[in-house]
Amino acid sequence: MALACLADSVVILTDEVQLDAFMTNYAEDTKHHKPLFVLSGGSNVLLPAKLNAIVLRPQMRGIKVIAQTDAYIDIEVMAGENWHDLVVYTVTKGWYGLENLALIPGLTGAAPIQNIGAYGMQLEDCLQSVRAYHLPSRTWHDLSAVDCEFDYRDSMFKRQPNTWLISRVGFRLHTDATKVRASYGDVQIVAQDYAAQHGRSKPTPADVMHAIIEIRQQKLPDPKHLPNCGSFFQNPIIPQAQFTALQSYYPTIVGYPMPDAMTKVAAGWLIEQAGLKGGGIAPIVTHQQQALVLTNHAPYIATKQDVAAAQKYIADTIYEKFAIQLSREPVWVNTNGSIGYKEHVV
Ligand SMILES: Cc1cc2nc3c(=O)[nH]c(=O)nc-3n(C[C@H](O)[C@H](O)[C@H](O)COP(=O)(O)OP(=O)(O)OC[C@H]3O[C@@H](n4cnc5c(N)ncnc54)[C@H](O)[C@@H]3O)c2cc1C
Numbered sequence: 001m002a003l004a005c006l007a008d009s010v011v012i013l014t015d016e017v018q019l020d021a022f023m024t025n026y027a028e029d030t031k032h033h034k035p036l037f038v039l040s041g042g043s044n045v046l047l048p049a050k051l052n053a054i055v056l057r058p059q060m061r062g063i064k065v066i067a068q069t070d071a072y073i074d075i076e077v078m079a080g081e082n083w084h085d086l087v088v089y090t091v092t093k094g095w096y097g098l099e100n101l102a103l104i105p106g107l108t109g110a111a112p113i114q115n116i117g118a119y120g121m122q123l124e125d126c127l128q129s130v131r132a133y134h135l136p137s138r139t140w141h142d143l144s145a146v147d148c149e150f151d152y153r154d155s156m157f158k159r160q161p162n163t164w165l166i167s168r169v170g171f172r173l174h175t176d177a178t179k180v181r182a183s184y185g186d187v188q189i190v191a192q193d194y195a196a197q198h199g200r201s202k203p204t205p206a207d208v209m210h211a212i213i214e215i216r217q218q219k220l221p222d223p224k225h226l227p228n229c230g231s232f233f234q235n236p237i238i239p240q241a242q243f244t245a246l247q248s249y250y251p252t253i254v255g256y257p258m259p260d261a262m263t264k265v266a267a268g269w270l271i272e273q274a275g276l277k278g279g280g281i282a283p284i285v286t287h288q289q290q291a292l293v294l295t296n297h298a299p300y301i302a303t304k305q306d307v308a309a310a311q312k313y314i315a316d317t318i319y320e321k322f323a324i325q326l327s328r329e330p331v332w333v334n335t336n337g338s339i340g341y342k343e344h345v346v
Contacts, residue, residue, distance in 0.1 A: 001294075001330075002227030004301045005047035008034055010055045014080075016133075016140075016167050019056075023138045026054075036135055037337035038165050040079070040107040044114070044229055045331045046304050053337030058109045060167055063089065074128060076170045079109025083116075091209050095173040097126040099209035100181055103216045105223060105230070109166040113157050114329070115150040119212055120184035124150040129170035135163055152264075153234050153329060161331075161339035177204045187211055219290050227296040228287065229330040232311070233267040236324050246322060267318075267326060268292035274321050276314055284310035304332070 013019050026036075037053040039045065059080035067074040073095045077086055083106050087098045100121035104111075112130055116123050127150075130143045149156040157164050182191045182203055191203035191211035200207065221228055243255050243263035250273065254266035271277065271291040278288050283298035284306050294310060296302045315326045331339055 001046060001229050001296050001302070001307060002223075003047050003049075003296075003304055003307070005049060005051055007037075007051040007055045008053060010057060013056060013058050013060065015060055019058075019133055019165065019167070020138075022056075023133075023135070027138060035337040036162060037333065038162065040110040041082075041105060043105040043223065044110070044329070045333055046229070046307055047333050048304055048335045050335055051333065051337060052335055056165060058107075058165060058167060060109075066170065070175065072172055072174050074170065074172050076129075076168050077108045079107060079167050079169070081108045082106075083108050083111055087209065090171075090173055091206050094175055094177070096175065096177065096179065096205040097171065097173040099205045100184075100187075100212060102209045102212045108169050112148055112150075112155055112166060112169060114153045115148075115155050117153065119187050120181050122150070122152075124148070126171045126173060127169065128172045129168075130166055131168040131170075132157070133165045133167060135165060152237070162337060178202070180205050180208050182208050182211070186215060190215055220293060221287055221289075221295055226287075228293050231267075231292045231329050232294040233271075233292060233315075233326040234329050235264045235267045236270075236326060237262050237264050238324060239263070242323075265324065270318050270322055270324065270326075271314060274317050276317060279314075280310040281306070281313050286314070 011022055035053040036056055037051065038056050038058065040058060060078040061080050062078040063081060063086070064076045065073060066076050075090070075095070084103050086108055087102045091099050100119040101116060101123065104116050104118060111123050112127065124145055127145050127148070129145070130148055132141055132143060134141055147156070157166065180203055182188045187208065191208045194211050195201070195203040195207045198207070203211070220230070237258055240261045240263050243265065246253050254269040255263040258264050268291045271286060276286055277291045278285060280286055280294060283302050284294050284296055287293040287295050294307070298306070311328060318324055318326050333339055
């Protein structure tokens with residue numbers, strides 16, 4: 001969101017040993033204890049103007065093949081690898097599975113935090129393992145996907161903020177170029193077009209990746225040119241009965257069936273339907289092409305309070321109209337480095 005932030009100090013970590021060394025010193029220096037805050041690419045955080053914390057920045061690099069058969073390949077990726085570059089690298093190598101998550105900003109170590117997802121896929125579909133440091137006990141842990149307790153835009157890491165530092169992520173990718181997930185939204189049409197242009201009757205995973213890049217570039221503002229943190233609100237999950245009742249008033253409401261008689265509602269549709277496309281509280285307003293994205297149009301440096309005011313106005317309007325509570329997706333960071341996630345009024 002391009003909110004200016006000044007932190008007490010920043011520690012760049014280029015390998016795991018550095019973290020061990022830093023934490024030993026940190027534990028010994030009981031006099032000057034400051035809170036710790038882990039920051040990767042900064043694309044999903046709302047930072048305060050002054051952060052009274054030590055910022056740890058995991059920037060370890062490297063991609064290693066761990067195991068390979070004809071059908072699959074296991075890789076381990078260090079936290080500091082750029083996520084989109086990793087997607088392009090794997091697809092180019094003929095290792096498939098991550099293609100639907102192309103063009104999501106940020107670094108690989110942050111991807112498990114909210115179980116990044118897009119176009120019918122979530123990180124947990126390919127993730128095998130996570131190596132993470134438990135900051136309070138100063139111990140390393142090798143965690144399985146089950147240990148991470150993934151959920152929609154959620155994980156055990158997200159529920160225990162400032163407790164873990166992820167240093168590596170393991171993936172199992174496949175080598176079957178006929179296996180694609182292209183049924184979501186307009187991906188099928190664009191991927192099919194892309195395949196046809198290249199003389200193929202069916203899209204390959206590379207075609208799906210190119211289609212998703214094209215769709216995202218058209219729909220989402222580039223944070224470098226128009227500051228934003230992607231989807232600002234999560235798609236709310238409501239009881240199927242409530243969705244059916246809403247459908248009788250709003251036949252075009254968009255929802256996706258979920259387990260346990262629940263329905264995931266398209267938050268962008270709700271915002272648009274409430275007449276808030278392009279609306280908000282200046283300088284923070286929703287994007288004209290994608291109502292779910294809040295953009296920062298400040299001619300001066302906007303603050304977290306500007307974002308909070310726009311969030312409250314939009315969420316309150318949606319609640320009044322549909323009786324649906326919207327939750328914020330990006331991470332709200334307080335001055336002492338603590339984190340507020342779900343709260344509606346900030
Ligand atoms: C234009 C745009 C589009 C986006 N599209 C999507 C999308 O389609 N799907 C989606 O899921 N997200 C999307 N996002 C959100 C964002 O890209 C992801 O959440 C991404 O994983 C954040 O990565 P980051 O490196 O910037 O993390 P940061 O913003 O630096 O950190 C996010 C959180 O993770 C914690 N964290 C970061 N790294 C680590 C680590 N190594 N160990 C422990 N904790 C850590 C931080 O403390 C913070 O709480 C989008 C964002 C933008 C700006």
